[in-house]
Amino acid sequence: MPAVEFRNITKKYGASTVLEKLNLKIDDGEFLVLLGPSGCGKTTLLNILAGLLEVDDGEIYVGEREVSNLDPKDRGLAMVFQSYALYPTKSVRGNLKFGLSARKLPSDQIKQRIAWAAKLLRIDHLLDRRPSQLSGGQRQRVAIGRCLVKQVDLFLFDEPLSNLDAKLRTEMRIEIKKLHNQLQNTVIYVTHDQVEAMTMATKIAVMNKGIIQQVGTPDEIYDFPENLFVADFVGSPSMNMLDCVIDRANDSVSAVDQCDDLVFELNDYKWRQAATNGQKVKVGFRPEHFLQLNGMQPAAKYLRLERRAQFFEKSGRDAIAFLDLPSRTIAARVDPPYADRYRHEKVIPVLLPLNKINVFDAESGQRL
Amino acid sequence: MNGSSIIGLPSVLSVGRTRRRRRIRPHQIAISIFLVMAALFFCVPIYVILVTSFKSMNEVRLGDIFALPQRWTFASWKYAWFAACSGMRCDGVSGGFFNSLFILLPSLVLSISLSMLTGYAMALWDVKWANGLLFVLFVCAVVPFQIIMYPLIKITGFFGIYGTTFGVAVVHAILALPILTLIFRNFFRSIPGELTAAAMIDSGSFWRIFFEIVLPMSGNILIVVLILQITSVWNDFIVGLTFGGHDAQPMTVILNNLALSDTGENNYSVDMAAALLTAAPPLIIYFVLGKFFVQGITAGALKG
Numbered sequence: 001m002p003a004v005e006f007r008n009i010t011k012k013y014g015a016s017t018v019l020e021k022l023n024l025k026i027d028d029g030e031f032l033v034l035l036g037p038s039g040c041g042k043t044t045l046l047n048i049l050a051g052l053l054e055v056d057d058g059e060i061y062v063g064e065r066e067v068s069n070l071d072p073k074d075r076g077l078a079m080v081f082q083s084y085a086l087y088p089t090k091s092v093r094g095n096l097k098f099g100l101s102a103r104k105l106p107s108d109q110i111k112q113r114i115a116w117a118a119k120l121l122r123i124d125h126l127l128d129r130r131p132s133q134l135s136g137g138q139r140q141r142v143a144i145g146r147c148l149v150k151q152v153d154l155f156l157f158d159e160p161l162s163n164l165d166a167k168l169r170t171e172m173r174i175e176i177k178k179l180h181n182q183l184q185n186t187v188i189y190v191t192h193d194q195v196e197a198m199t200m201a202t203k204i205a206v207m208n209k210g211i212i213q214q215v216g217t218p219d220e221i222y223d224f225p226e227n228l229f230v231a232d233f234v235g236s237p238s239m240n241m242l243d244c245v246i247d248r249a250n251d252s253v254s255a256v257d258q259c260d261d262l263v264f265e266l267n268d269y270k271w272r273q274a275a276t277n278g279q280k281v282k283v284g285f286r287p288e289h290f291l292q293l294n295g296m297q298p299a300a301k302y303l304r305l306e307r308r309a310q311f312f313e314k315s316g317r318d319a320i321a322f323l324d325l326p327s328r329t330i331a332a333r334v335d336p337p338y339a340d341r342y343r344h345e346k347v348i349p350v351l352l353p354l355n356k357i358n359v360f361d362a363e364s365g366q367r368l
Numbered sequence: 369m370n371g372s373s374i375i376g377l378p379s380v381l382s383v384g385r386t387r388r389r390r391r392i393r394p395h396q397i398a399i400s401i402f403l404v405m406a407a408l409f410f411c412v413p414i415y416v417i418l419v420t421s422f423k424s425m426n427e428v429r430l431g432d433i434f435a436l437p438q439r440w441t442f443a444s445w446k447y448a449w450f451a452a453c454s455g456m457r458c459d460g461v462s463g464g465f466f467n468s469l470f471i472l473l474p475s476l477v478l479s480i481s482l483s484m485l486t487g488y489a490m491a492l493w494d495v496k497w498a499n500g501l502l503f504v505l506f507v508c509a510v511v512p513f514q515i516i517m518y519p520l521i522k523i524t525g526f527f528g529i530y531g532t533t534f535g536v537a538v539v540h541a542i543l544a545l546p547i548l549t550l551i552f553r554n555f556f557r558s559i560p561g562e563l564t565a566a567a568m569i570d571s572g573s574f575w576r577i578f579f580e581i582v583l584p585m586s587g588n589i590l591i592v593v594l595i596l597q598i599t600s601v602w603n604d605f606i607v608g609l610t611f612g613g614h615d616a617q618p619m620t621v622i623l624n625n626l627a628l629s630d631t632g633e634n635n636y637s638v639d640m641a642a643a644l645l646t647a648a649p650p651l652i653i654y655f656v657l658g659k660f661f662v663q664g665i666t667a668g669a670l671k672g
Contacts, residue, residue, distance in 0.1 A: 047565075050565070050569060051568075051569075052565050052568065052569075071568075071572050072565075072568045072569045072572060073568065073569060073570070073571060073572030074572075077569070078569065079565070079566070079569050081562040081565070081566060082562065083560060083562050083563075085560065085562040085563045085565065085566040087563070087566075087567070087580075087581050088563075088585065089581075089584035089585055090580075090581075090584075098567075098570050098571060098580060098581075099569075099570035099571060102570060102571030102572070102573060102576055146566075146570070150570075
């Protein structure tokens, strides 16, 4: 199975440069999700890999082979599109068959592969229907089946679930993941949906404005965002950010938020690069890392916050409390009963474990 | 049970009728009057031509052009088809009919197949200078035929097809290519990009994608182009007149000669019958294909 490597990829549309000297390496059997807001160049990158767009500069390797100048059909990959892109005048069987007969496979092998893929995706009863007679989920399955029958090692997915309703999306997510576990081929999956990214990926590459911001496992991306963009983009509601100044006194380091009167003690923080005294930083912490008072001392050091909750946002499983600070509001996740208990109190007490804090340089936005 | 439902039906209908009591508004009257006038504008001449073609000359001479024939006769139709004289030849419009047919068929095959392929290549494949070619096509589409008529006559003469039905067909095809290519190109451009991208990844073969994916989706546009081409080639006069020479004149030219060259009095009933015979084929085609034209063969769209 191939590893995929992008080397110094540059792509321009007229005067605007979409990708500049982009480098990315994807290992064998990886499920890599390209995550980013719309217009960040992730689909462009995928189309470049598929050979649907030409690069202005740079090379693409699939395995040992350089594919930069090959036709799409010769690159040994298969692709699922957002609109499914099924051939409307062909039956499901015809759709699955088209890519195979183009490769001049013997007909008994074609039959065998179609039967195998149809059974795997549970579309064997639909083989004689037209795409227009199928539901959204079934069309999606056929589109995936069209990839499966080709038995290639590299699958590309371009936002394949965004046209499905929420329930079906969850189902298909699990199914695609299962398929990957079973077949173990390399998958590159483009989406702007962070839930899809977090649940399916073995690795996520977060992109913004044509630049890869961070590549890492979902946990790394979530717990140790490399910069402010990743911290803000991943997670819902997004990470709370406070403007602070580093205070180094004696042996202790802390970040002080003067207008909100908060001091974050950072003696145990794992610094990438040491912060200087007086350096402006942003301190970030996720709403879901807050703890509630339950009579037990948390294991790690914590900061106790008692603030007025402006309002609560309840979504069944969670309640998000929006707490008032002088300069802004911050979000904190609590259990719904806890929110109900403090609904009519003046303040709601929550604990912020200090080992969950992220510190970023205010100017460069890089993690410290 | 059966009885009650039969009794129930009219009562339901009458309820619907009382509820839907519509008043006719002034602007509807105005529209109706305009439409009736437009219809009469076409229908009255056709009516006159039709009744005249079934009259004998004695009746025509009475001058009562709106009257129905007192004695219906097919004699003029028969004469027009088999025996009316156009110049020196007296074999009616039948010869012209077959000339027109032998002009029409090759010109359809040539123009549609060539323009469809060119449009497909320009729309979906990377063709060098495609935009420049597009501009040239656009210019060609608006150049009046009269400007290139003489060089074209020389060229067809050089290739030895001047004065043959095939020659006329080729000229028709050449003249139609620019506009048809533009039509096909624009239609193929409207095919979703992801669909062609999928085909490129699956097969990547120019001909295979054309015949298996693109052509089956083109039913609609093919019928539009067919009607367009059949009508314009069949109704053409000047190309047939200038390139047909002696033996390859289409039906329209024969009709013209026939109406002008009869010696003695004008045989109006024969002229009318010949005119109707000449006009019939595109009409029939339109009625047959028009059904599909309206229906639109857009089955199997991408997103339902």
